[in-house]
Amino acid sequence: MIVRRLWSRFDRVRPWWLMASCLLAGLLLYGRFVMDRQRFSAQGVTSPGSTPDAFLTGSELYAKYCSVCHGADGDGRGSAARYLNPKARNLRTGSFRLVSTENRLPSWADVEAVLEHGIPGTSMRSYRELSQECRAKLVQEVFRLRRQGLREEVLRSLREEWPDVEPCAEDVEQLVDAQLAAGPIVAVPTFSSPSPEQLALGREVFLTFTCNTCHGDNATGDTDVRLVDEDGVPTRPRNLVAGELKGGREPASVYRRILLGIPGTPMPACRVLTETQRINLVHYCLSLSREPQTPSTNYTRAIATITRGSTAAGTRTPPGR
Ligand code: HEC
Numbered sequence: 001m002i003v004r005r006l007w008s009r010f011d012r013v014r015p016w017w018l019m020a021s022c023l024l025a026g027l028l029l030y031g032r033f034v035m036d037r038q039r040f041s042a043q044g045v046t047s048p049g050s051t052p053d054a055f056l057t058g059s060e061l062y063a064k065y066c067s068v069c070h071g072a073d074g075d076g077r078g079s080a081a082r083y084l085n086p087k088a089r090n091l092r093t094g095s096f097r098l099v100s101t102e103n104r105l106p107s108w109a110d111v112e113a114v115l116e117h118g119i120p121g122t123s124m125r126s127y128r129e130l131s132q133e134c135r136a137k138l139v140q141e142v143f144r145l146r147r148q149g150l151r152e153e154v155l156r157s158l159r160e161e162w163p164d165v166e167p168c169a170e171d172v173e174q175l176v177d178a179q180l181a182a183g184p185i186v187a188v189p190t191f192s193s194p195s196p197e198q199l200a201l202g203r204e205v206f207l208t209f210t211c212n213t214c215h216g217d218n219a220t221g222d223t224d225v226r227l228v229d230e231d232g233v234p235t236r237p238r239n240l241v242a243g244e245l246k247g248g249r250e251p252a253s254v255y256r257r258i259l260l261g262i263p264g265t266p267m268p269a270c271r272v273l274t275e276t277q278r279i280n281l282v283h284y285c286l287s288l289s290r291e292p293q294t295p296s297t298n299y300t301r302a303i304a305t306i307t308r309g310s311t312a313a314g315t316r317t318p319p320g321r
């Protein structure tokens, strides 16, 4: 009896009660979100996964998505870096591989393209799932870290050269700017389907311009030439038949790699070739290239680098080189 009376009273106030508790719960959740955000930005770290990406700054996005490989300050020494082949780029001072400018310095668009497409055949994946705004913040962060790294390097070398003079800030900034100023974008011709003659001429250039000394006569990269990258880490020529192409299989990308080379690696820039020779080479290289049956892994790539040259002696080639 008593219970029923109480319930009927409660029934009358129920809509108000419900609305009030919803409002209170909403306020509490919002307050929690604001507090979290303040706490994490004060610490300079991201809330692990709980803050939507759109609210994060470039540094926070970088800490969330990139620092595990590239390191907190971009030096390429993140906690996962030791397991990678090739190594994660030192974003501060390392040469960027996929460039499209006359002076081989990375443009904003070059870094943007890397974030969109990743670098096939490496652990650098595509971040296409992030919004364009987030990717733009990340590109800005990459260049901010790079400016910081280059500034430190310039200061170090100036102090080494003139130990008694404190470097002038303006001079330092000028030197840093010069190392960041990407030149004009190189023009790329349009490509149509190659004729058999173009492929034969491409093969000829491949041999006369000694691409085969590194890539081998059959372009699989099975040569004995010892190669290291700019950090002295052993590397290997691309297997142009079964290897993944870092810049992708668009003729425009292969053209840029041949014209500008791949900075930081032994792959040279071929500026002396004529335009027609370069076009024929692009066609030839792409005519050899097959989509790898087994994608390479850090392990297979490391083994392939260590055992280079031994395949000629009959050692098994690891899959997906
Ligand atoms: C799982 C490890 C890993 C993560 C995570 C990662 N990268 Fe990389 N990144 C690499 C490796 C490895 C390379 C070097 C590939 C090579 O040498 O070709 C690289 C290269 C790069 C380059 C150099 C491009 C060039 O042309 O040389 C940039 C820029 C870059 N990463 C930015 C980022 C950003 C920004 C993020 C986060 C959104 C990120 N990376 C996350 C492994 C990673």
Ligand code: HEC
Pocket (backbone or CB within 6 Å): 097, 206, 209, 210, 211, 212, 213, 214, 215, 227, 235, 236, 237, 238, 240, 244, 245, 246, 247, 248, 253, 254, 257, 258, 262, 265, 266, 267, 268, 270, 281, 285
């Ligand atoms: C001194 C050795 C050397 C010579 C000579 C050389 N290359 Fe390379 N090449 C390399 C190395 C090393 C790489 C892989 C670089 C990397 O990505 O780390 C490479 C990569 C490439 C790629 C792959 C591009 C991509 O997107 O992954 C192509 C295509 C290529 N070379 C074509 C050529 C052609 C054509 C010539 C002759 C004009 C040539 N190479 C001469 C060492 C060489």
